[in-house]
Each structure stands twice: as C-alpha cells, then as structure tokens.
Amino acid sequence: xxxxxxxxxxxxxxxxxxxxxxxxxxxxxxxxxxxxxxxxxxxxxxxxxxxxxxxxxxxxxxxxxxxxxxxxxxxxxxxxxxxxxxxxxxxxxxxxxxxxxxxxxxxxxxxxxxxxxxxxxxxxxxxxxxxxxxxxxxxxxxxxxxxxxxxxxxxxxxxxxxxxxxxxxxxxxxxxxxxxxxxxxxxxxxxxxxxxxxxxxxxxxxxxxxxxxxxxxxxxxxxxxxxxxxxx
Numbered sequence: 001x002x003x004x005x006x007x008x009x010x011x012x013x014x015x016x017x018x019x020x021x022x023x024x025x026x027x028x029x030x031x032x033x034x035x036x037x038x039x040x041x042x043x044x045x046x047x048x049x050x051x052x053x054x055x056x057x058x059x060x061x062x063x064x065x066x067x068x069x070x071x072x073x074x075x076x077x078x079x080x081x082x083x084x085x086x087x088x089x090x091x092x093x094x095x096x097x098x099x100x101x102x103x104x105x106x107x108x109x110x111x112x113x114x115x116x117x118x119x120x121x122x123x124x125x126x127x128x129x130x131x132x133x134x135x136x137x138x139x140x141x142x143x144x145x146x147x148x149x150x151x152x153x154x155x156x157x158x159x160x161x162x163x164x165x166x167x168x169x170x171x172x173x174x175x176x177x178x179x180x181x182x183x184x185x186x187x188x189x190x191x192x193x194x195x196x197x198x199x200x201x202x203x204x205x206x207x208x209x210x211x212x213x214x215x216x217x218x219x220x221x222x223x224x225x226x227x228x229x230x231x232x
Contacts, residue, residue, distance in 0.1 A: 019128065023104055027080070042064060096132050
C-alpha cells in the first residue's frame with residue numbers, strides 16, 4: 001500500500017538558511033576574483049602582442065574575444081560550491097560553522113525526500129539560522145555547543161542518510177510503524193522541535209541577562225531619573 005505523499009519532483013538546491021547562503025557568496029566572490037585576474041591577463045597579453053607585432057589584426061581580436069568568452073563560461077561555473085561530506089559534519093567542532101555546513105549539506109539531500117520532509121528541511125534551515133545566532137559568543141565546550149554538534153552534526157544527517165539508503169520503490173511501503181516516507185517526516189519533525197528547544201534554552205539565558213541588566217539600570221539610575229520626570 002502506498003502512502004498519500006505527492007510524488008517527488010526536481011527541486012532546486014536553493015539556500016535554506018543564512019549560513020549556506022554565505023558559503024555560496026564566498027564561492028561567487030572567488031569566481032569573480034579569478035575572472036578579473038583572467039581578464040586582466042588576456043587583455044595584457046593582447047596589448048603586449050599588439051605592441052610587439054605592431055597590431056594583432058582581426059584574428060587576434062577574435063582570439064581575444066573568444067578567450068574572454070571562455071573565461072566567462074569557466075568562472076561562471078568554477079570553482080563549484082563544495083558540498084560537505086557526511087563525515088565532514090561529524091568532524092566539524094565549531095558549532096556555528098557546523099550549522100552553515102549542515103544547511104549546505106541538507107540542501108543537496110532535499111530533492112531525494114518526499115515533499116513534506118523537504119518542507120521540513122526548509123523550516124529546519126530557518127531554525128538553524130536562529131540557532132547559529134544564539135551560538136555567537138558561546139564557547140566551544142559550552143554544553144549547548146556540545147549538544148548542537150551532536151544534534152546537528154550527527155542525529156540530523158544520520159536520519160536523512162538512513163532514509164536515502166532505502167531503495168526508492170520501498171520508501172512508500174507501509175509497515176507496522178508506517179512507511180519510510182512517513183517515518184522520515186516524523187523524525188525530522190522531532191529534530192525540528194529539539195532544535196527549537198536548544199535555541200530557546202540559549203535565548204532564555206540572554207533574556208535573563210537582559211532582565212538582570214534592566215534591574216541594575218533601574219537601581220543605578222532610577223532615582224536620578226525621577227526628579228527629571230517630575231520636572232516634566
């Protein structure tokens with residue numbers, strides 16, 4: 001018996017989060033840099049050849065044009081965005097870097113997932129962005145950073161990878177605990193909830209710090225502000 005999930009379709013690997021988008025921008029900047037170097041080298045070569053040969057002629061102009069076109073083609077595709085390997089995620093110790101790499105890795109797994117799971121991947125991408133912001137300033141050995149590495153670097157990719165090992169024709173077959181298509185959606189939902197819990201746990205610390213700071217300011221400056229308020 002097949003599940004009710006819609007059939008898979010080709011889905012573009014668009015960025016699901018800020019971290020992966022930043023990694024893509026770094027690659028685009030490299031491409032632009034390499035193209036600028038290549039363009040400079042082509043034009044310099046053409047100029048030197050023109051001086052030495054007293055002009056490069058029509059053929060030289062055509063060759064220069066073709067070289068520029070080739071450079072545009074090459075550096076619009078290379079270097080490619082390096083998709084992390086599954087093992088790379090396990091070895092990444094910096095929790096914030098792990099969040100960005102996991103987003104990029106997930107983007108390239110999404111097309112193999114059923115639509116409800118792919119939708120959850122998009123949601124998880126937004127959650128990872130929020131988690132990454134909360135991890136700024138957190139030490140590597142902080143319990144939350146350790147939990148993030150385990151959750152984002154191990155449990156999440158293991159869940160997706162285990163699903164992908166199942167033959168395509170068997171993923172919709174129902175069993176006692178539901179079909180693999182249903183199970184991956186349920187598992188990703190639980191991981192999503194756990195990421196949200198860790199993010200809220202980190203945020204609660206910042207909220208508490210803000211409350212303490214507010215009380216300190218009230219204590220430190222409250223009395224000084226009262227006369228000014230009376231004058232108004």
